[in-house]
Amino acid sequence: MSLDSLLFQAVNGLASASGLFLVAAGLSIIFGVTRIVNMAHGSFYMLGLYLAVTLAPALSPWIGGAAGFWGGILVATLAVALLGALVEMVLLRRLYRAPELYQLLATFALLLVISDAVLFLWGPEDILGPRAPGLSGAVDLLGRRLPQYDLFLALAGPAVLLGLHLLLRRTRFGRLIRAATQDREMVAALGINEALLFTAVFALGAGVAGLGGALQMAREPANLAIDLSVLGDAFVVVVVGGMGSISGAYLAAVLVAEVKALCTALGVVDIAGYAFNMSRLTLVAEFLVMALVLILRPHGLFGRPQPPATTRARAEPAPAPLGRRGAVLVLVAVALFAAVPLIGQFFAYAPVLALDMVIAALFAASLHFIMGPGGMASFGHAAYFGLGAYGAAFAATRLGAPTPLAFAMGIGTAAMGATLFGWFCVRLEGVYFAMLTLAFAQIVWSIVYQWEEVTGGSNGMFGVWPQAPFDEPAGLYLAALAVTLAGLFLIRRVVFAPFGFALRAGRDSSLRAEASGIPVARVRWLAFALAGTLCGAAGALFAFAKGSISPEAISVGRSIDGLVMVLLGGVQSLMGPVLGAGGFTLLQDMVMRETDYWRALLGAVILAVVLLFPSGIAGGLRRAGNAR
Amino acid sequence: MRSVPTLLDIEGLAAWYGEAQILFDLSFTVGRGEAVALVGRNGAGKSTTMKALMGLVRRRARRMAFAGRDIAALPTHEVARLGIGYVPEDRRIFTDLTVAENLDLGRRPGAASLWTDAAIFELFPHLAGLRARAGGSMSGGEQQMLAVARSLVGNPELLILDEPSEGVAPIIVEQMIGALLRLKASGMSFLISEQNSLLCEAICNRAYVMEQGEMRWQGGIDALPAGSDSVGLFTKLK
Structure with missing residues (x-):
């Protein structure tokens, strides 16, 4: 590696950082005022990009190449801002008083809808945008040719940072945003129309993300996977930079993008005789940056500690014992499910569907354990499903392990992953927890996707067939049913054990639980690890049920x-x-x-x-x- | 009763926090230019009454009229725009914003205000020197002055003050009483909740006593036994 290739990658990194920063800044401003983490924020970025690659060539014949290009970016930005305003008025307004989880899910639903709308309007093929007129050349710097547009983007990030700073400091709208971030009620009590302010703020945040996407048109093709990949990156940036801090978002975006660029620049490096391809490690590097920052500064670089939630707004109903009638119902249900293989000869599809349901039940129950009694709504639970599935598939196909051992190794892989990631996640609450779990799942997905030698990359792994007696549909089904019932029984026992009481106490009031001598973080960590482990069991069953496994399992x-x-x-x-x-x-x-x-x-x-x-x-x- | 025309007329007010009902069938009035005290111990429902007026908690009433307008169904910002200034219990200054910026937020763009900066700083001379100070780095008394000033620039006819002397040094309380008396002399109406009756006695004409979300007593401020706090007062009433 040479100095000039490092410089080249550094500029490239700054250009990427600008796009990332715009998404993260919009996310942060919206969260500050409305307290909603907008899961559809990557979709606004994607829409900005799609609109720009369509509008720029469409406008160019009318108003000239350069005006068409920049006009396309402007119109795309405004259109996304307008859409943001519409979304706020139609959807979010109904959700401000809803629990956080519902807000996250509703905005995720929006992501799904936008994703299919884009598929419908633009089709599945990647679309290349025009190059920037006047900026399509390169600049000679230290004997290396740097693309002009990358330099422009590298400067665009700080320019937007400055613009947002001036907006927040020098205008009444900015003062309103800062005031509402601290105390929405008081802002309303001073006679300011909260609803209008929220709509404007959402439009601003959406527009900034749309601008970020539109600016990328000369750099990357518009494609359907961007919404989630940008969302995951933006969450990492916001967690690292500190929620609510615009400067923190920029610093974190630069940090993350530069570390990735550095890995790419290093290329293949010899360490102790082994050749490491560092460019493959960009995602691990992103994880390490985030882990390091969270260990040293749990609230991000410029974030402030969240005030501990002293009590939850709504009392949760306590889990109720089953009762005689409930027990009978459960026994009947178990008997019915156990009898499914008997009708397999008449309805060949029934056992297949029942197996899917049994696996899904264990997956959902393990998530319920940390969501309900734990109060931690994970948006990345699929990570442990995938780790279990890949662990079992790897052991069965590459190591030739017998089925029960491969199954156990799948569970072990998920347990290790959940224990590692859980240590970081349980330190955060609410939306921060949701964002971090999602970011971890994105990282696991990316590692699986890129580590072809071990995981088979995007193709996944095939021929994960169980050995006798599990090679018969009935054998595998009954084994899966037994595993799921054991898992459900375990969850129930834990919820009614002192550990479950401690978990619920920590959920309802972490301060009071701590003061009563409950190590809340450790209890949560254990619960997270247990949930991940059981989820891994569901994943391992899934691998054997399907006979193959692909990164989709972790999506x-x-x-x-x-x-x-x-x-x-x-x-x-x-x-x-x-x-x-x-x-x-x-x-x-x-x-x-x-x-x-x-x-x-x-x-x-x-x-x-x-x-x-x-x-x-x-x-x-x-x-x-x-x-x- | 008195001959002053009624400004705020509340009848049968009930309010809830979530599922829990906090206020039961409250009725009270504030006349134009009159100062009315809400007296009662912690948890009696004084603050909730004020939040219910502003529409900050779920409320229902047989009649909620301000200056002849029905405010029962109005959102908070419209109640404020009709001319009710709200100074909450813990003042709720925007700590990241400067004094000048806090004042600016209280102003209605496009509406002329009697309360120019000059008029504000004449009423609260101490604030003039703090214009560039962040709200978070002011003392409790300074924050209290700023909170009152922030409400005034919106041109209210009625000021709602929730525990204005709580956590404020006695010398500042005296200054505050002076400022409020000047406001009253210029025609401002007040609804003031207090546990410490010094400020109320200086300013208020009438008082209502609350307990457990209900009105228990009303009368002229002189009828409140002098120097007694609300706890003592209520024990005597029993």
């Missing part, structure tokens, strides 16, 4: 599936996720295979659940029961 989409299952069923009882998993699997099987636009459909389902059934199906049934 954010799967994490969200889990959340939807739990919410469908209701968060605060173990029956909830089991019912929700069953219902969701059926729905997915029946409806979502029929259409190319299943994501939009899922989004619509999530929005319906969030807006209509705030306590899930099981909660709704219980309420109906009480009303009678």
Whole structure:
């Protein structure tokens, strides 16, 4: 590696940092005022990019190449801002008083809908944008040619940072944003129309993200995967920089982008006789940066400590013992599920579907354990599902381990991952926890995607077939049923054990629990590790059930599936996720295979659940029961 | 009763925090140019009454009229714009903003205000020297002055003060009483909640005594036994 290649990558890094910063800054401003983490923020970036690559060539014949290019960026930015305003007025306004989880899910549903809208409007192919007129050349610097547009972008980030700074300091709108970030009620009590302010702030944040995307048009093709990859990166940036700090977001964006650029610049490095391809380690580097910052400064570089939540706004219902009638119902359900293989000869598809439902039930129940009694809504639970699946698949195919051993190794892999990531995650609460878990899942996904030698990359791994007696459909199904029942039993025992009481005490009031001698962080860490381990068991079963495994098993989409299952069923009882998993699997099987636009459909389902059934199906049934 | 025309007329007010009902069937009035005290111990519902007026908690009433307008269904910012200035219990100064910026937020763009900066600093001379100071680095008394000033620039007809002397040095309380008396002389109406009756006795004409979310007593301020705090007062009433 030479000095000038380092410089080249450094400029490249700064150019990437600008785009990342714009998304993170918009996210941060919106969160500050509305307290909503907008999961669809990467979608605004993606829309900005798609609109720009379409508008710039369309405008150019009319107003000239340069004016068309910059005009396209401007119009794309304004269009995204307008869409942001619309989204705020139609959707978010109904959610300001809803629990955080619902806000996160609703904005994620928006991500799904936008993603399919883009697919519908622009098609699945990547679209290349025009190069910037006047900036398509290169500048000679230290004998190395640097692309002009990268230099321009490297300067655009600080320019927007300065612009936002002036907006916040020098204008009444900026003062309103700063004041509302601290105390929305008081702002309203001074006669300021909160609703209008929120709409304006959301439009501003969306527009800034749209600008970030539009500016990338001369650098990267518009594609459908950007929304999630940008969202994951933006979460890392916001967590590292400190939520609510615009300067922190810029510093973190530069830090993350530069560390990645440095890894790429280093290329293949000899360490102790081994050749390491450092450019493959960019994602690990991103993780290490985040881990280091969180260890040294848990609230990010420029973040302030969150005030500890002294009490939760709403009292959660305590988990209720089963009762005689409940026990009978559970036994009947278990007997029915155990009898499914008997009808397999008439309905060949029944055992396959039932196996999916059983695996989904364990997946959802493990998530419920940290969400309900733990109060930690993970947006990256699929990471442990994927680790379990890949661990088992690797052991079965590459190491030739017998099926039970491979199964155990899958669980072990998930347990190690959950223990490692959990240590960081449990230190944060609420939306910060959600963001960090999602960022970790994105990192696991990327590692699996890039580490072809071990994981098979985007193709995944094939031929993960179990050995006898699990090679028969009935054998595998009954084994999966037994594992899931054991998992559910374990969760139930833990919830009713002193450990479960400690977990719920920490959820309801971490301060009071600490003062009563409960080591809240350790209790949460253990719960997180246990949930990840059980989730890994579901993943390992999944690998054997499908016979193959691909990175899709770790996608954010799967994490969200889990959340939807739990919410469908209701968060605060173990029956909830089991019912929700069953219902969701059926729905997915029946409806979502029929259409190319299943994501939009899922989004619509999530929005319906969030807006209509705030306590899930099981909660709704219980309420109906009480009303009678 | 008195001959002053009614400015604020509340009848049968109830309010809730989540599921819990805090206020029960409150009725009270504030006349134009009148200062009314809400007296009661901690948790009696004084602050909630004020938040209910501003629409900051869920509320319902048979009648909620301010200057002849029904305010029961109005969102907070419209209640404020009708001319009610709210100075909350813990003052809620925007700590990241300077004194000047805090004042600026209270102003209505496009609406002329009697309360120019000059008029504000004439009423609270101490604030004039602190214009560039961040709200977070002021003393409790200074914050209290700023909170009152921030409400005044919005041109209110009625000032709602929640515990204005709590956590404020006695010398500042005296200055505050002076400023409030000048405001009253110029025609301002007040609703003031207090545990310490010194400020109320100096300013208020009438008092209502609250306990457990209900009105228990009302009468002229002179009828409140002199020097007694609300706890002592209520024990005597029993």
